[in-house]
Amino acid sequence: MSVSLYYSARRTTPLTAVESAAVARIVAAHESSFPYRDQESLCLYSGDRTPPDEIVAGSTKMPLDLGRLLPVIVHVLDSVTELHRALPGATWHVHLDDLDVPWDESEGYALPGMCDADLAAELEGH
Template sequence: MGVSLYYTARRATPLTDAELTAVGQVVDTYNANAPFSSEEEGLYLYDRLEPGTVLDGSTKLPGADDRAVPSLVHWLAAVTALRSAVPVADWTFTLDDYEIEWDGHTGYHLPGLAD
């Protein structure tokens, strides 16, 4: 059984061309530089969006313990970058059912993870 990250941004107005470009760059950069990029799932954005949703996606974390923490640190930074690309939205970010809270100074992180 795997563990996944889920991220969603909601707002009334669609993404601008500049935001779409920035999101694409974040996805390309973080997927290309993932710790285990050839073997693991990266940022995956869904094509079909609910009304009012401008970004929705998931990332499955590796099951191997030695890969989980480096991958999680990487994907937390990736979703922080996604949020920076689309700052004016209502964001939800979860590790399965556990909500990961936003910190205005450090972005998304889990205490003690990067130590």
């Protein structure tokens, strides 16, 4: 059974040219720094797969390898946080299957314990 992280932003106004460039820059930076070339990472849907008021939407399938799980979650949520901050006035929904990922103005998107070094080391050992 697979688990995926889903992210979407809705707004009545479409992306501006500046916002589209910011999204492209964030996606490119994410891709160049993503640690696993054989793992799905930040994946934005093309325009024909999204409703008219969704300005950004995508998903990432989580790895089955527990040692990779936290690094992937952290990396993707950091990128989604950057996207959120680059697109003012949008209403975001970020969730790991049925679990909503909360937004925090100072921290961005994060799950409790996801940056815990001890937990990461324990998962990496499995």
